[in-house]
Structure formats: C-alpha cells, structure tokens
Amino acid sequence: MTPDILDILKSQNDILSGEALSDRLGVSRVTVWKHIRKLREYGYAIESSSKGYILKNGVDVIAPWEFPGWEDRIHYYPEVDSTMDVARKAARKGCPSYTVVAAGRQLKGRGRLDRSWASTDGGLYFTVTVRPELAPMLGYRVNFCASLALAKTLRDRFDVPAMVKWPNDILVGEKKLVGLLSEMETRSDMISFVNIGIGINVNNDPTSVAPEATSLGRITGMPVARKAVLSGFLDIFRSRMEKDDLSTIIDEWKDYTLTIGRHVRVETVRDVFEGKAVDVDEGGALILAMRGGRTQRVIHGDCFHS
Numbered sequence: 001m002t003p004d005i006l007d008i009l010k011s012q013n014d015i016l017s018g019e020a021l022s023d024r025l026g027v028s029r030v031t032v033w034k035h036i037r038k039l040r041e042y043g044y045a046i047e048s049s050s051k052g053y054i055l056k057n058g059v060d061v062i063a064p065w066e067f068p069g070w071e072d073r074i075h076y077y078p079e080v081d082s083t084m085d086v087a088r089k090a091a092r093k094g095c096p097s098y099t100v101v102a103a104g105r106q107l108k109g110r111g112r113l114d115r116s117w118a119s120t121d122g123g124l125y126f127t128v129t130v131r132p133e134l135a136p137m138l139g140y141r142v143n144f145c146a147s148l149a150l151a152k153t154l155r156d157r158f159d160v161p162a163m164v165k166w167p168n169d170i171l172v173g174e175k176k177l178v179g180l181l182s183e184m185e186t187r188s189d190m191i192s193f194v195n196i197g198i199g200i201n202v203n204n205d206p207t208s209v210a211p212e213a214t215s216l217g218r219i220t221g222m223p224v225a226r227k228a229v230l231s232g233f234l235d236i237f238r239s240r241m242e243k244d245d246l247s248t249i250i251d252e253w254k255d256y257t258l259t260i261g262r263h264v265r266v267e268t269v270r271d272v273f274e275g276k277a278v279d280v281d282e283g284g285a286l287i288l289a290m291r292g293g294r295t296q297r298v299i300h301g302d303c304f305h306s
C-alpha cells in the first residue's frame with residue numbers, strides 16, 4: 001500500500017487530493033494519511049495543504065521498494081543507537097544473508113577500537129549480515145571483500161579514485177571517506193554470521209569532528225544519492241561473495257591499496273608499531289619491516305600513513 005501511494009504521487013506533478021487518493025486505492029482517507037506519515041518518516045518530502053498532497057523532490061530515500069530485487073532485505077530506521085546492535089539482534093534471530101539494517105542517523109555510532117563514529121544526517125550508515133560457508137579463522141576475508149567491493153563501487157559508478165587502507169578504510173586523496181567495522185559469531189566451528197558495518201560520508205560534512213576526513217559530496221562537488229551507493233555496493237559485494245571461497249581476495253584487494261610501501265604507525269589496544277608496510281599476508285595481517293631489520297606481523301589495529 002505505501003509503495004502504491006508513492007507511485008501515484010511520483011506520477012503526478014500536481015497536488016492530489018486525499019479524496020482522489022482514497023478513491024484510487026479503495027481505502028479511507030485516514031488510511032491514506034497513515035501511509036503518507038510513513039512515507040515522510042522514510043524521508044519523502046510530501047507537502048500537504050487543504051487541497052491535498054504533493055511529493056516535492058526526486059529524493060534519496062533508503063526504503064525497501066527503492067531497491068528492486070532487494071525489497072525483503074532492506075530495513076531502514078530514521079534513527080537508531082547503532083545499526084550494529086539492530087543487525088546483531090536480527091542475525092541472532094536468523095535473518096537471511098544480505099539483510100541490511102540502514103539508518104538515517106545514529107546516536108551511538110561505533111568505530112573500531114571503541115571509538116565513536118559521528119553519524120549525522122546525509123551520511124550512509126548500514127550493517128549487512130552475511131553467512132559465508134567459511135571456517136571462522138577465514139572470516140577476515142569477508143571484511144576485505146567488503147572494502148574492495150566498496151572501493152570498486154565508488155570507482156566504477158561514481159568515478160571517485162577510492163583506495164583501501166589496511167585494514168579496511170577507504171581513502172580518497174589520503175582523506176578518510178569510509179570506515180568499516182565487523183563483528184562475527186560462530187557456532188559449531190562454522191561462522192554463524194559476519195556483520196559488516198559501513199559508515200560513508202556522503203552528503204554530511206565530517207570535518208568538524210574529523211578534519212582528516214572527506215565526503216562524496218565534497219569530492220564530486222554535488223549531492224550524491226545514498227541509495228545509489230548502497231545498491232551499487234550490494235550488487236558488487238554479493239556477486240563477489242557468491243563467486244567462490246574468497247581465497248584470492250587479499251591479492252585482489254592489494255591492487256587497490258595505498259598502504260603497502262608506506263611508512264606507517266599501527267596502534268592496537270596494547271601496542272604501537274612503526275615501520276615500513278611491506279605486505280599484507282594470506283591471513284590479512286600487515287607485515288612491517290621494523291628498524292633493525294626485524295619483521296612484525298600485525299593482525300589488527302588502526303593504521304596511520306606518514
């Protein structure tokens with residue numbers, strides 16, 4: 001019903017009365033009003049007056065019916081604490097692979113190493129659940145697949161020269177555009193689910209809290225549709241995930257990384273390592289050549305290029 005009202009409003013350039021809408025749909029005016037309210041919650045700009053309703057913009061709305069073929073997988077919330085929490089509950093209840101929990105804004109958006117992730121209106125914040133048939137020790141491949149899929153989406157569909165920074169950030173011109181956070185749960189020595197949380201600065205301005213960050217709007221000089229970013233990512237990510245067991249994903253990822261060859265500082269919860277990044281091994285770990293000729297393998301942490 002909600003998409004039906006939307007289709008009628010989209011096809012109409014003029015104000016449409018509540019009566020005309022209720023006649024066309026065979027429902028009461030109160031029902032029409034309830035669906036209009038729901039559409040507004042999704043972000044559609046529907047103006048109402050004594051004469052009726054008009055849809056004002058072409059709009060960038062993340063509603064299930066805006067993602068043909070994915071309708072049953074997209075769940076949108078105007079505001080949540082964190083999409084990671086909502087997605088974890090859904091995954092524990094058995095939601096299917098490629099279920100997406102997206103939010104207009106987050107009150108407690110989380111980043112890696114217990115940091116917060118500023119999540120104001122205009123950005124794209126979502127968590128996608130996958131259930132790969134991989135041993136838990138290979139779960140890291142999903143994270144590399146996700147960051148690679150996103151870099152390819154930005155390059156192929158938006159002409160943005162996105163690069164990946166170990167482990168999973170996306171940078172453009174050395175500035176951070178995307179952050180990725182993952183959570184995994186296992187059962188009987190198999191992965192039960194991997195939840196990949198992605199925050200993309202799209203039309204929001206992250207620079208007041210993160211001066212080293214950038215946004216798609218800044219890079220392209222125009223507003224960018226969040227729904228086009230999400231649908232592009234989902235197509236590329238799913239098709240790569242379903243191709244094989246991701247055994248070559250690190251090599252594919254390396255073609256897009258800025259990290260190898262750079263002098264870096266890696267902060268983990270306990271340590272700080274500095275050295276030249278010489279490789280990312282089969283296990284996704286960063287290999288550092290340290291002063292004195294020693295080699296250090298780092299499996300997780302936050303990496304700063306210098």
Ligand code: BTN
Binds near residue numbers: 109199
């Ligand atoms: C990082 O760079 O530290 C990772 C940031 C991940 C942010 C995303 S936004 C959607 C999802 N929900 C969260 O609370 N965090 C992730």
